[in-house]
Amino acid sequence: MKKYNVAILGATGAVGQEFLELIAERHFPFNELKLLASKRSAGKVINFMGKDYVVEEATDDSFKDVHIALFAGGAASKTFAPAAVKHGAVVIDNSSAFRMDPNVPLIVPEVNPGAIQNHKGIIANPNCSTIIMTMALKPLHDVAKIKRIVVSTYQAVSGAGKEAIEELDNQVKAIVENRPAEANILPSASLPKHYQIAFNLLPQIDVFVDDGYTKEEMKMVNETHKILNDYNIGITATTIRVPVYRSHAESINIELESALSADDARKALAAFPGVIVQDNPAEMLYPMPLFTSNKDEVFVGRIREDKSVQHGLNLWVVGDQIRKGAALNALQIAEYMINHKLLEV
Template identity: 80%
Template sequence: MKKYNVAILGATGAVGQEFLNLIEERNFPFNELKLLASHRSAGKKIQFMGKEYTVEEATHDSFENIDIALFAGGAASKTFAPSAVKAGAIVIDNSSAFRMDPEVPLVVPEVNPQAIARHKGIIANPNCSTIIMVMALKPIYDLAKIKRIVVSTYQAVSGGGKEAMAELETQVKSIVEGKPVVANILPGASLPKHYQIAFNLIPQIDVFQDNLYTKEEMKMINETHKIMEDDNIGITATTIRVPVYRSHAESINIELEKEVSLEDVKEALSKFDGVTVHDNPAEMEYPMPLMTSGKNDVYVGRIRKDYSIANALNLWVCGDQIRKGAALNALQIAEYMIEHDMVK
């Protein structure tokens, strides 16, 4: 099998580290591996598959002879993606920088792989919550078009990065030990106010827009329209940060254009690659963040009719934000391109 030179930008962060875990787990065919980060992390040593790698500071010259550049996300994407493409690399970007660019495919490989062929050097990874949602929506959409979606998310602190995860742990310890709780990260380190997340919920992820939705909520709406290639779907979202380390959960209400049986819905979900149906109310079995953390699939349960309106369903969906919601999805895009001889 042909092997490829791979660069990981943001190699020391949570998503960058997950890239490394998955490359080893999935036996990804890499030849040379270049680990890139900011000046602050340059020089750090990382042991990977029996070899020691030195993290390099990312520059515009870092992508020479690189075939696939996996960008973990952040402001560096806009800075370095054009340079990587100019050097001949295919960029698979986990930031929001290019998602709504009409020239850039926004891809979940199980949902819209046909979009990959339209790339011009950059392919965007959707928002983590969007990925988890559309994985559950696509098999249902193929049964009956979706008219409207009402989604509420319960998002783990992993979505705020390693610092948010560390702050949850510190706050829990402080509470248990009777010490003052310090909040410096959530709902966002760059925002003017911060709140305790331990034993709390924060109904804000990212900044508020003029329409009073947060940027995260609008990402879910706009990205779902683009991925599903259907702007006629009505979508409303409320995104909430919860005191869970890892794996996002979503309560999704779906109104369909026609009646579909629960049996057909469950069968379609069960047959869809990357989805596991875990739905047995009689035995109190349903997806939860603890059981889905570290897993690759998106799990769906609490599948039931919405009796308040015709042709509607309720779903409860859980998925690992760092895996399928980020690193795994990006790596699957690369795997798809390799499998279909789209990487030269």
């Protein structure tokens, strides 16, 4: 089997660390590995598969002789993606920088793999909540065609990075010890106000746009249209940050063009790669973040017909947003390219 030179930009962050774990776990065929990060993180040593790697400061020249560049996300993508492409690498990017660029494929490998071959050097990884949602929507859309989606998300703090995890930890300890809980990170570190997440819910992820929605909500709308290649679907989203460490949950109500029973929906979902149906109310079986964290699949339960509209269904969908919602999805894109001989070496 051919082996590929791989660079990971953002190697010290949560997604970067997940890339490393998955590369080892999935026996990804790498030859040389470069770990890149900002100047602040450069010089750190990461032991991976028995070998010490020194994290290098990312520069334009970091991508020489790299075949696959896995970008963990962030502002660095806009800076370094063009440089990586210039050196001949294929960039698989977790940031939002290129997702809505008409020249950049936005890919969930189980949903729209055919679009990968249209890339011009950059392939975008969708928003974590969008990936999780489209995994559940695609098999139903194929069977009965979706007209409208109403989605509410319950998103774990790890979606906001390591600092948000630490803040939840610190706040819980403070409250248990009867001390004030300090808030400096959520809803977003860049905002002028911050709120406690411990024992609370925050109805804001990212900043608000002009119509009262947040950027996170509009990502789910716009990206879903692009991934499903159907701009006629009505979509509205409300995204909520919850005091859970890992694994996003979504309550999804869909209206279909034709009738689809709950049983037929279960069958379609169960047959779809990467989806596990957990749906047995009699046994109190349904997906929860507690049990879906560190799992590769997207879990679907509480599948039931919505009697308030014609051809309506309700779903409860849960998935690990660092795995399938980020690192795993990106690595699957690279694996698809390797398996279908779409990478030149």
